[in-house]
Amino acid sequence: MSAMKAKHQRLILVLISMAALIGAGLLAIWGLRGNASYFYVPADIAANPPAADRAVRLGGMVEAGSLKTAPDGVTIHFVVGDGKARVPVIYRNIVPDLFKEGSGVVAEGKLGHDGTFVADNLLAKHDEKYVPREMKDMTEDQACKTVEAVK
Amino acid sequence: MQDCGSGQVIAEFGLAALWLAAALAVLQLIAGGVALSRRGDALGAVVRPVAIVQGVLALAAFAALVAVFISTDLSVKLVAANSHSAKPLLYKIAGAWGNHEGSMLLWVTIMGLAGGFVAAVERRLPERTMMATLAGQAFVSIGFYVFLLFASNPFTRLAEPAAEGQGLNPLLQDPGLAFHPPTLYVGYVGLSIAFSFAIGALITREVSPAFARAMRPWVLGAWIFLTLGITAGSYWAYYELGWGGWWFWDPVENASLMPWLAATALLHSCGVLAARNALRAWTLMLGVVAFSMSMIGTFLVRSGILTSVHAFAVDPRRGTFILVLLAIYIGGALMLFALRAGSISEGERFAVTSRESGLVFNNVMLSGTLGIVLIGTLYPLLAEAMGMKVSVGPPYFNPFTALFVVPMLLVLMVGPLLRWRLDNFGRVRSGLIIPALILVLSIGIAIVMAPGKMLSIIGLALAPALAFASLLPLRGRRLSRVKLPLWGMVLAHFGVAVSLFGMACDSAFTVEKLVAVRPGEAVRVGPWQVTMKSITPIAGPNWTALEGDLQASYNGTAPSLLRPQSRSFWTPPQQTNESALLTRWNGQLYTVLGDEAADGRWQLRLWWKPFVTMIWLGGVLIALGGLLAMLGHVASDVRRVIARSKIAFRRERQGR
Incomplete structure (x- = not known):
């Protein structure tokens, strides 16, 4: 980890959190299609x-x-x-x-x-x-x- | 009638105070803005006093509204529409904010007071950031003042005073509900301070651990009120609506949950920024998002575009007005963020095994939960725009929020044990053996006791392990020397476990019975034997009721008495069911009296809800934890300020 540049780490963090949030969004839409009444x-x-x-x-x-x-x-x-x-x-x-x-x-x-x-x-x-x-x-x-x- | 003379002036006084407060907010914005420029120091001196006076004036306007409600001045339109002379005093006062105009006035009052309070006591920030913050606070206030004065004036007079008021919705005539909205509003609007701090820091680009330390108590304060407001609202819905549920995923409930999720993420990321100078842009972003969620919640509730028990302002013009305000504030703040985020220098980096990475995980999971709730709440609106009518309920919200909450709770067991910066997992591994064993053991027990109920099993398994793990940060410390913020964290995390246990028990073990009985008949529900003794008519101040006398005996012990009522209000005419609850240490017996069936039998709905009270007890513990943390942080800041001024004083003396 320590060899990694600060910029890279920030990028990775941003990517991970973006992935989680987009995942949440997609999951929500998929769930809503099946569960909305x-x-x-x-x-x-x-x-x-x-x-x-x-x-x-x-x-x-x-x-x-x-x-x-x-x-x-x-x-x-x-x-x-x-x-x-x-x-x-x-x-x-x-x-x-x-x-x-x-x-x-x-x-x-x-x-x-x-x-x-x-x-x-x-x-x-x-x-x-x-x-x-x-x-x-x-x-x-x-x-x-x-x-x-x-x- | 006898207060006509004074009453008539009071409303005009209130309106005048409101106009003055709005004018001062404009002055505060301009002066604060000018103070940011190089030559504006002269105007900068007025910003703080103006903010304080603005808050006081808003409070005066609100007091005037409460006064006209207390004296039931029926020449004021709002009073005539929402109050009644024969109402108990408590509900006359609560009636002042139990309607659209009054609640918006409460909103700006709290906002003004919060801004004034910050202006009066906050000395830790650089003065430039402070000016930008107060200008931002004024900017947000102005929009709501305009909304209040032009689209929902609470002091409008009727040409002809009404003969009698129309009364307050009986569902809202409950002591719990009288104080629930103000509590929640302090939370919602308190987050405006975090918003203004974030705006101020974005404008001046000064983001530092000191900034996070200054912001944290304000966020904590708002968050404590939000937590208490949500907890109280949930308990109100539980006993007043008579459906036996404690959370309905109603849009209005979601509107309070969303700011709470964002604020929870914010106060954790504040912790990272304060301790490690990392997550700088992210913290500002959350500051913007948290208050945006408050405003979106207000929009959803006030515009009446969502069907809800709570939505009382169905006025498209107001809805459009709030939508425009939302677009300006949220859009503007996000734009500012987009412009400035790149130039906020990046924070420290950190290792995977560290306290801060646990907190990052917490933040991402909370944001994910927020996304799930937000999308689920807005989806019916989007669907309607496309010509479909849908509603979204527990089958969506429960499993999909759990997908994010459960991993977060698992990490919550480990995170607080880790050290900042860099830690070695091996160091904490031994401490985690017991929680892991508890987890495995309780999964087994839960599967046996609540077969097939997936979410209940997860909750029942997680709660005991989490309760134990939340105490682990105290291990090996001398308890008398543990600092307040640490106690606060332990207590709040323990509260999460307590609340989770209550929720899981309620959904796994609730026993429900619905019967029609004659007086004298007995019913069994869970361990209880409930006997209907008699039905008697009784009268209250503005209602009459049929009251059931129920005798309930737990496993054959001495019987206790419950008195559920079916009430009829006459202003406005409406029926409500008043449930009666019997609380034991291990749960609640919940009884509702229904209608009389044709043959002289009475409908009776009974629930035995083991450990249900833990839900709200947990909520209170969480808020209490927040309070301890806030007190701890404020106390240490005060000590630091005192020490600094002492040093300055000594230097001055030595210099002489």
Whole structure:
């Protein structure tokens, strides 16, 4: 080492750290391709369902009158719709604050083989001002219709 | 209503103080800039006083905002939108920063105070670097003053005072959360000092061990607050959100983790620069990056472009404004770095087996982790620009950060034992036999106890070995003579092991039960027998609640009482679940009361989480370690200054 010139050592250090950082970047991109969970609205699921074991997010409105509690008292069934398609959802948990029929929800989970969406987590509308980001893309008109349709 | 007279002046006073502070920041920038030129000494004398007064004025503006919140002056728009006369005093005060405008005012207040504090006490740097540093600090402040005054004025009046305020988000009405944001902000904004120091040093090209010694306490101070803020935020999310998790990889959490990772790397590289005069350009780079991460975090949170529980300002104009500020500051600083890095003379070189090469490894791994978190946090934005909607969660973050963190922790066992400059691995080998044995033994135990859970096994195996190895630097020393910074390092590294153990235990051994029970029924969860006694309605200051009376008995011992609530707030109307926790030395029982099922049964969610409290205990130990190190460094600097002035005094006397 001592024979090595200072300049060379600096170069090697820079190269090693660059390699590590670029490695981290490439690794991140590779990891993201496999692990990012994609967002679907019911119409997307009807048109092009995701693979059964892939974690995805489903967003839409909870249809009025569709919320049912199973005999065990903790499993719930409900239907998420966007005015074009409907997806039945099963969720075994305490529902989050603000989860109710006729309001927006984003469910994280997987689509089962029978077409029922098995949710591990529900993100409900947080307050009056908050709309799940993915649902902002629905036009005002679409959203109104959706709300009308599921009321 | 009775405070109308005083309340009306207070808001205007606050706004005036804010304008004055902004004007002084401009003066500070100009005077500091001129002082760098050869003939600017006259103006240089005003820079320090101006920085101090600017900080005081910003504080006055902030105090005015808190005052209008305390008196609930409903003619101020911000108060009407975020407060309510029937709120407990603590949340009236906390309401002042629980919103966009108030939190930005808190940001500039801390920034002004930090700059003023540096101006008042920092005498170790060459005066030219100091001037450049204070000018840099003012330059960054100005952008945020402009943002505050033109795009988010907290003192805006309503034409017609509101009859009643709209209240504060109930999720934020919690004593822990009242003080979590200020703590985190001190950390975020404290890093602006490191940023300004780096700018100052880049401008004057004076990078030396003395510079690193001057910068280190400031970095440590900000880092301690960041550590505490993250720890407290994690505990808040754990008990308040009622999901039983302690880290969600939410963009806002990542926004606090990224500056922490950069600051952790920075304070380690400061150590190398101070001791060995190496890693000169790299340290400056990290100084720039750390505060840039704070600003990016603020941008992510404040612009509301990421879906998050915490994102309350959804205003595209503000988002654009912050984005422009980011581009100017980060882009400008990186440009300055690119121009000057080449001319900063290179540091000392060093051998592979040495303390500094261990620290270089630490820095590279921390930067790698930072890269993984940054890319994962920004990826949904990039994907959206390309028309895809994705979210990124634990399946990405957990394994990919572990790829960098695990090797770093392995090196952490060896690094602190090595000597600076050049060491021989054979010297420390004997000390490492025991940690290696512990590692092997605990891998075996972990595989048996938590089969199949890869990350938990790694954590369970690493934690005990790391805990032991972190104490090794004390071996062979007389404990009474060990210096404070060494105690700090040992404690902080030990804290990492404690925290890691908590995380691994939580993910490996948590038992969860979700049931619907009638009053009188009992449920088993792990070693606990939980009996639901009754449900009673109760009322608080601005909520009503249904409270469950639960009796929990650990392995048949005397039962203790837990009271989880399902609360309904009326301003604004919202339901929250208040979990109830029972803490034992070996873990926590976590209970959440859900809704009433149709047939008179109540939903109950129970977790037994062995050793989960270790996570936050570790966090506190890490912060405490930082505090010891900071005190040690400051004390020795003060001693040095005193000694120097004594010598100067004696010389003067002898000369006479």
